[in-house]
Amino acid sequence: MRLVILDNYDKVSEWAARYIKRRILDFEPGPDNYFTLGLPTALPRNHPESYHSFMWHNFFKHIDILPENAHLLDGNAEDKVAECEHFEEEIKKAGGIELFMGGIGPDGHIAFNEPGSSLVSRTRVKTLNQDTVEANARFFGGDISQVPTEALTVGVGTVMDAREVMILITGAHKSYALYKAIEEGVSHMWTVSAFQMHPKTIFVCDEDATLELKVKTVKYFKGLMTLHNKLLEEKSVEPSSKKQRSN
Amino acid sequence: MPGNKTVSDSHIFQFKNCRILRNHSIFVEDLWVRDGKIIDPEKLFYVEKGYADFQIDCKNAIIAPGFIDVQINGGFGIDFSSNFDDIEGGVQKVAKGILQHGCTSFCPTIISSSKEVYKKVLPKIKIKAGGRDGAEILGVHVEGPFISKEKRGAHLLENMATYDNGFSDVLDMYHDISSVRIVTLAPELPRSLDVIREFVDRGVVVSLGHSMASLSQGEEAVKHGASFITHLFNAMLPFHHRDPHLVGLLASYKHPPDLRIIYYGIISDGIHTNPCAERIAHRTHAKGSVLVTDAVAAMGLPSGTHRTGTQMIEIQDKRALIAGTDTLCGR
Numbered sequence: 283m284r285l286v287i288l289d290n291y292d293k294v295s296e297w298a299a300r301y302i303k304r305r306i307l308d309f310e311p312g313p314d315n316y317f318t319l320g321l322p323t324a325l326p327r328n329h330p331e332s333y334h335s336f337m338w339h340n341f342f343k344h345i346d347i348l349p350e351n352a353h354l355l356d357g358n359a360e361d362k363v364a365e366c367e368h369f370e371e372e373i374k375k376a377g378g379i380e381l382f383m384g385g386i387g388p389d390g391h392i393a394f395n396e397p398g399s400s401l402v403s404r405t406r407v408k409t410l411n412q413d414t415v416e417a418n419a420r421f422f423g424g425d426i427s428q429v430p431t432e433a434l435t436v437g438v439g440t441v442m443d444a445r446e447v448m449i450l451i452t453g454a455h456k457s458y459a460l461y462k463a464i465e466e467g468v469s470h471m472w473t474v475s476a477f478q479m480h481p482k483t484i485f486v487c488d489e490d491a492t493l494e495l496k497v498k499t500v501k502y503f504k505g506l507m508t509l510h511n512k513l514l515e516e517k518s519v520e521p522s523s524k525k526q527r528s529n
Numbered sequence: 530m531p532g533n534k535t536v537s538d539s540h541i542f543q544f545k546n547c548r549i550l551r552n553h554s555i556f557v558e559d560l561w562v563r564d565g566k567i568i569d570p571e572k573l574f575y576v577e578k579g580y581a582d583f584q585i586d587c588k589n590a591i592i593a594p595g596f597i598d599v600q601i602n603g604g605f606g607i608d609f610s611s612n613f614d615d616i617e618g619g620v621q622k623v624a625k626g627i628l629q630h631g632c633t634s635f636c637p638t639i640i641s642s643s644k645e646v647y648k649k650v651l652p653k654i655k656i657k658a659g660g661r662d663g664a665e666i667l668g669v670h671v672e673g674p675f676i677s678k679e680k681r682g683a684h685l686l687e688n689m690a691t692y693d694n695g696f697s698d699v700l701d702m703y704h705d706i707s708s709v710r711i712v713t714l715a716p717e718l719p720r721s722l723d724v725i726r727e728f729v730d731r732g733v734v735v736s737l738g739h740s741m742a743s744l745s746q747g748e749e750a751v752k753h754g755a756s757f758i759t760h761l762f763n764a765m766l767p768f769h770h771r772d773p774h775l776v777g778l779l780a781s782y783k784h785p786p787d788l789r790i791i792y793y794g795i796i797s798d799g800i801h802t803n804p805c806a807e808r809i810a811h812r813t814h815a816k817g818s819v820l821v822t823d824a825v826a827a828m829g830l831p832s833g834t835h836r837t838g839t840q841m842i843e844i845q846d847k848r849a850l851i852a853g854t855d856t857l858c859g860r
Binding site for chain 1: 559570571573574575578579580
């Protein structure tokens with residue numbers, strides 16, 4: 283695992299953005315060579331706080347991606363199960379996820395894989411737990427009754443299949459989850475811990491998120507910052523991954 | 530990048546690198562248009578899976594709705610009140626000329642004139658939709674002649690008139706009011722309340738101005754249907770703390786409950802009104818604020834002396850004065 287520790291939220295955002303940009307450029311994507319970027323999903327479209335709106339305003343409208351290449355889970359789908367299965371199909375068709383980027387909840391969940399989710403789960407409908415519903419209330423004017431209680435989400439297994447996983451964690455309220463995710467064992471109660479079993483995971487966090495970690499851990503990874511920053515400049519050291527992709 | 534043609538074959542235009550006016554603020558955002566209508570790019574992206582056929586770089590310009598000028602006496606050498614040779618052509622010249630200033634609709638304004646002039650001019654100015662060839666003509670604004678001679682400003686004394694016989698005098702003066710949409714009158718003149726009622730019943734906006742009216746006279750006029758004030762502060766008695774006169778209408782509680790809001794024109798050139806006076810009016814009643822140019826024939830012409838129909842106008846710096854005097858004559 284790589285653990286990149288930066289001063290604050292803005293620095294984390296910038297570093298992560300640069301990293302993703304570097305990865306995409308190094309990959310040299312094209313019409314026959316998709317760089318598939320995975321991002322977490324969920325609330326119904328049309329709602330101003332839906333991920334569709336969020337993704338449009340914060341990402342898609344600023345880049346020249348073709349609409350047909352943007353695949354979002356549709357929370358309004360009639361047959362939600364079919365929608366999830368279809369999503370998994372789309373991922374396979376695009377050649378698998380090259381890089382998945384996500385955050386974690388205070389309960390250590392990745393996407394909406396709440397504590398107790400199977401660590402080999404696939405894209406499916408999940409009922410949200412109370413903590414998550416409360417955390418999401420801020421998007422609905424603080425009115426808990428408005429918050430959706432179900433969401434479509436990629437599974438832990440789905441993300442584990444990605445060739446690289448990047449998790450962003452900021453704030454003191456996430457620090458305990460980060461501790462559980464990387465200093466304790468793999469547990470379905472802290473689903474992010476599953477990535478201890480993934481060959482290429484990178485956690486990017488701010489100082490506050492490290493508050494529950496051992497000083498030793500933090501010192502070790504901070505010492506590697508020069509190496510981490512090199513990742514932003516050089517070509518990726520896995521040219522073979524490109525050849526695997528073009529079938 | 531062609532749009533997906535499931536909804537329409539028309540081209541999609543994306544205006545980039547621009548600022549738009551929305552919900553009372555200006556912010557950076559692209560504007561997407563198809564078939565002359567603004568479309569929702571999010572819907573286009575997710576539902577139609579479409580994108581822009583043409584992208585236009587606006588170089589940080591602001592995209593805003595076209596301006597509406599309800600008081601403009603002419604421009605580019607044309608004076609609506611005294612250009613009789615080619616009236617339609619004159620109006621068209623102004624309509625075209627103001628487009629590049631962002632004005633897409635206007636009310637050609639006729640200042641206090643004689644019966645003969647109204648007979649000649651009014652029938653020739655038609656309400657007309659706008660387009661590439663010129664701004665929309667909303668209708669005529671007849672500013673006078675039923676105004677106060679003490680507050681006539683640049684209007685000629687011999688053209689002042691009254692309507693002691695009520696609306697029949699009005700029809701006698703203007704002759705054809707079919708394209709009149711705004712009338713400026715002084716509500717202290719006898720029979721004003723009847724005349725105002727008649728105009729309002731015919732769908733004409735009654736604007737109070739060039740007047741010596743007190744606040745209560747103004748309030749009566751509003752009760753009878755007046756809904757606009759012509760160039761606030763100019764050609765009326767000033768705000769006085771014991772009788773704010775027409776300026777007081779901005780804060781009166783005596784307006785009828787079904788009157789939506791009282792609007793007031795403001796000539797915001799920094800010369801006709803002191804910016805502080807403007808701000809006071811705006812802070813008192815922002816919703817009613819309507820910017821007007823009150824532009825004269827000299828608008829669009831360079832510095833110097835110009836003949837505009839009945840008067841000589843002198844342009845000094847940014848001021849247009851009646852030649853030989855210090856009286857401002859609109860802008």
